[in-house]
Amino acid sequence: MRYEFTTEEEDFRAELVDWIDDLDDDYKSVSEGGSDDDWAKALEVRKMLADKGWLTLHWPVEYGGLGASMMKQVIFTEEMVYHSIPGRDGFGTRMLAPTLMVHGSEEQRKEYLPPIAKGEVQWCQGYSEPNSGSDLASLQTRAVDDGDQYVVTGSKIWTSQAHRADHIFVLVRTDPDAPKHRGISFLLSETDVPGIRVEPIINMAGHHAFNQVFFDEVRIPKANLVGEENRGWYVAATLLDFERSGIDYPAQAQRTLDELIEYAKGTNGVTGQPLSQDHDTRRRLIDLQIQVDSTRGMAYEVADMQSRGEIPNKEASMAKTLGTRLVQDVHRFGVDLLGMYGQLRPGSYLSQLDGRMLDAQLGTVAYTIFAGTTEIQKNIIATRGLGLPRG
């Protein structure tokens, strides 16, 4: 038992924090899914990370990565998120690349991994459909066999960054007659090809972060099939073997909480006393810190299990459930703490804390929905984790 990082891990953290401290302030507090200006900064940082090798910190050495331990990956994510540094490439380095390492052909790995490692490409993920959300395996986007190509027709939705992506990995139905999990294939495509159309969807925070992607008889070479035909569901599930502690959530929440503590200590209420002396405010700050510690503990447990080669089914779902709720709660409290000023948008005259609390409160509504809703996570905890029978 050891509730502490190793010296080597702490040294890595120190090196990373030094690098972050030296980084130009323009690259800090950047919202990755945000404006075109923020996106441009994210791509610049991604290049810097690629040069340091940190973009592929977690890749095995044989693929040009640093082969970092699970805990180093956790530290990397923690510090980057805590300091709001953009540039990590979730879809490329963390989702598609590991999948190709396990299921991709030699040609696919040679073609796709190096540009990801250099930070030169942007991938997006074509999973959800208008009629397939939590029941993802019911997806209907059809891929018809036509010689050495598939002809793909249908649409994907909630596709983050599709408007900025040059590539998409997409789950399609190749066998409409098979049981739903066994007729799905995993394909790779460029986005700038005939028949693909990307339509923006504006979220409730006013940002263009996701899209609907339409496929109209799009021709995708069979060489772009990852793994076997009709085994795409299981190819997609491979991602479970990579770091999925959910450490992002407590790191993000701790950052916000620290800002709120400073704000509460430095701002006087109507009584002339700092807000931090208000009983109710103190109570909520304390309880949020307990929640952060709880969630961080779960994230470390997941990473620790993965370090030891165990599959953290229920634990990862617990970390996701707790973490997403936490991030909502801390920003919701942030808006409360700012009172009337809490409703002012980023950039507004008189807005406090740059309007981030409102922006994040609206933006984090999605957290308990994306990547498996809280309700689906609880189903997983109950059935896979506790062994309760399926309904």
Place this chain on the structure above:
Amino acid sequence: MDSGYPGASRAGMDLSLTDTQQLIRNSARDFMTENIDSDYVREMESHDTGSREEIWKSLAEMGWTGLLVPESDGGAGMSLIEMAVLLEEMGATALPGPFFSSAVTGATAIAEFGSDKQKQEFLPRLVDGDLVTALAFLEGSAAWDPGVVQATATRAEDGWALSGSKVFVPGAAGADLFIFAARTSQDGAPEDSLTLFLVDAKRLDSSAIKALDSISDDRFAEVDFEDLMIPPDAVLGEVGEGWSALKRILDVSTAAKCAEMLGGSRKAVDMTVDFVQERSQFGRAIGTFQAVQHRTSDMATDLEVGRQLTYKAIWKIAEGKDYAHDLAIAKAYMSEKFPDICYGAHQMHGAIGFTQEHDLQIFSRRAASARVMFGDANHHRQIIAEQMGL
């Protein structure tokens, strides 16, 4: 921001048990399975000491009463981590009796603060189970704070004269030795004015002990010390430094209590997971319903978090790290979640779990006591606030 991520130094990396810890867990589980069932727990509720003689002897023979006592004093010399692993199993069976009071609170007090003479006199007997201790700290306001102590100790010709009335003294009627906190000066702040004493229970008249009828297994009593004369060598630690010793004793006990609560929480979750698979309504197991699955998932999640927070605090104490933040977090959390988990278990069990005949209520009653023992959630929130700079 110039500093690193502030949670970093409060982090956890290898959460597995060592072979020794695993061994203790296994032997504790075996022992509890063989010897402790709910009939025994119920029978002991009307028993004088809460522990049948041969069971108490067995706890000593297993080396558990002396687990925290150094080998040089006849104990097993293990750390608080091993004790926590054991207490988790005891909590899961609701083991009654004075084990906690003696083997955790008493052993820590004497082993860490006793003079050589006191260690020689008391520790071997404590290890053998021949000596049971009880902490006589709280008074009227019952706050877990140095200011609670109004009892006095005044120097007399042949030692000290103790006066004061203590409440919530656990297992008082069966105790052989009291750890008594008194003010030895009236001028300074309470934390600079306390002294601890080891008081032989034989010096007290039995009429001085008035039993409190409490919900759980603690056998609390009010104990009156009225001009009780004790010898000069009864001082534990240094005169005037009682609070720093007592704080340490209470911190160790708080962490250990969290481990015991963890065991009770685990049992309530396990009982629920079993029950919802056995109980059938509308033609199928109620565990197939999502409403039931989700409440059960929430309970299991709270339990898992509690495990992380508890063992992190315990590891920090065992390793001599700064533990103030993590210990307060753990107890604040467990004080809320052990009862929450029990409420959830009752809700999932329906009416049957509400009966005295069903075992679930044993753990709910344990939770009612443990949540306030060594400070409730609010007490520990104030410590967290200090740690947060609020």
